[in-house]
Amino acid sequence: MSAEKNVHVAAFAFPFGSHPTPLLHLVQRLAAAASPAVRFSYFNTAGSNRKLFPAANLLPGHDNIKAYDVEDGVPEGHVFSGNPLEPIGLFIGATPQNFKKRLEEVVEETGSKATCLLTDAFLWFAAEMAEEIGIPWVAFWTAGPTPISLHLNTDVILAKLGQNDDKQNQDQTLDFIPGMSAVHVADLPQEILHLDTPFSRLLYSMSLALPRAAAVVLNSFDGIVDAAVENDLKSKLRKILNVGPSPHPPLNEEERGGGDCLSWLSNHPAAAVAYISFGTMLTPPPPELSALAEVLEEKKIPYLWSFRDNSKRHLLEGFFERTSSVGKVVEWAPQVEVLAHSSVGVFVTHCGWNSVVESITGGMPMICRPFFGDQMINRRLVEDVWRIGVGVEGGSFSASGLAKAFDVVMFGEKGKEIRGNIGKLRECANIAIEENGTSTQNFKSLVGLVTSYDQD
Missing domain, CATH: 3.40.50.2000 (Glycogen Phosphorylase B;)
Structure with a gap:
């Protein structure tokens, strides 16, 4: 033997x-x-x-x-x-x-x-x-x-x-x-x-x-x-x-069903869509969800939102209906593929480590709303050390703070600098593997x- x-x-x-x-x-x-x-x-x-x-x-x-x-x-x-x-x-x-x-x-x-x-x-x-x-x-x-x-x-x-x-x-x-x-x-x-x-x-x-x-x-x-x-x-x-x-392991049959996210993204211009996901465990409190929805609607930002918490989904039903022509809400999205898609311009995230690494490998800037554990440390690294994303004013979502964050990452000159920084980290990651x-x-x-x- x-x-x-x-x-x-x-x-x-x-x-x-x-x-x-x-x-x-x-x-x-x-x-x-x-x-x-x-x-x-x-x-x-x-x-x-x-x-x-x-x-x-x-x-x-x-x-x-x-x-x-x-x-x-x-x-x-x-x-x-x-x-x-x-x-x-x-x-x-x-x-x-x-x-x-x-x-x-x-x-x-x-x-x-x-x-x-x-x-x-x-x-x-x-x-x-x-x-x-x-x-x-x-x-x-x-x-x-x-x-x-x-x-x-x-x-x-x-x-x-x-x-x-x-x-x-x-x-x-x-x-x-x-x-x-x-x-x-x-x-x-x-x-x-x-x-x-x-x-x-x-x-x-x-x-x-x-x-x-x-x-x-x-x-x-x-x-x-x-x-x-x-x-x-x-x-x-x-x-x-x-x-x-x-x-990431190959997607199973159920996960491949999320592939319609990718075909939906392909109908949008480069760097136009906000991808939103707070991981498997988290959903921001109702006032923060409302603030995020308000800014997306006001700025007419196309969005792909991975929304898992059915107990809070009713809070946004009106918003999802009004914005159905520019937005897509799903219970699960193939995140690695989404973050690498050319139509996505920003990742709104809780800053969990796996999400941060996947964002780096996808070359995707972040808007960070950490909640607990290592997420606050990751936000500090993203914003102040690597300069590949931004936090939100006051640490939680408000309409004014989110509007500024989207302006910086998606529409401002600093967004170009952020993309350049994330490109350097992405290259480091690619060399490592x-x-x-x-x-x-x-x-x-x-x-x-x-x-x-x-x-x-």
Whole structure:
């Protein structure tokens, strides 16, 4: 029996927000690059797995990937309060026992012991679990290099700023951390400043555990951040592997139905359409939705709006009807293809990391409305460091602020400068994924790392 038949990569997902999908995409990419004999097991909660796997926890075309359900920590008959952090807290309470128990069951069922743990970086307990089994732990960080550097510097930040609600220091920059002179205290995720919730303690535990990982993998590329940030990460982590921009898996049959978006876009002039999407989890509050609709209608801007929240759709029904001749609203759009389309002139976004990277690779300027987590940091980079987009005045949508943002990006001289800047970053990304590019070489190293098997 070849060593490859004994290789079993166990992938652990963090089942909230956009986290499970990028990890599954990475697993798909690795499974395609590895020998068909290499087994990939994807561990996730049942509810999350149902959204990712069409049937029977299998993926068509990927015979060496199988999903397994882990307990989500929700007691039988539990009624949720509506607090979005509640299910996360219950899940955290169930870890790491839920993953450990299910992995042991799968090993017994299949007779194939795990030879590598590939996990969402949030699941810090994988460091100890991998050490107990005697296998490598590879952590996948779903955001960018700047936020992970800030998490790794949590103790430095707290020593300097303290854990308090002092609003006076919000404009203070973090110039005491390498490469962070442009980042303000106001940009920091609250979980770094306040270690008083299960989620914030999870992130702090992650910051302490990541230096033990055999490698930390990012959907990023060399040169996207200041060299000081990269050097700080290299000094703290055993190995950091930028493997992006990651290719998007081929669209499935249901997703290809979104292709009419592309034919619709083709009927518009160059750089004329505003593409609007706030990701899978977010919808701005009603007053901000109204402000955005007002400006689009007043300026007669053609728009393609990926609008998923049916509970708020009624708020804009009149607007959608009045503007149906110039606008298109869909529940899902093939974002990578949309952002690369010549008819799109701006991306109105929440500034999630995947959206930012896809915007860069599509060469698309951004209007940013961040909400939480790393999104404020990404907005700072987009507007003040890379200068490839703008935020909105006051941090939330208003008619006057949005009108100025559209004027700058779509109709003003600064828009040309923004496009020039994003073109330079796009070129960096393209170089990274060339045959001998750094991301290509890093991915080859990753394949070798997760599929190596010490038979002793």
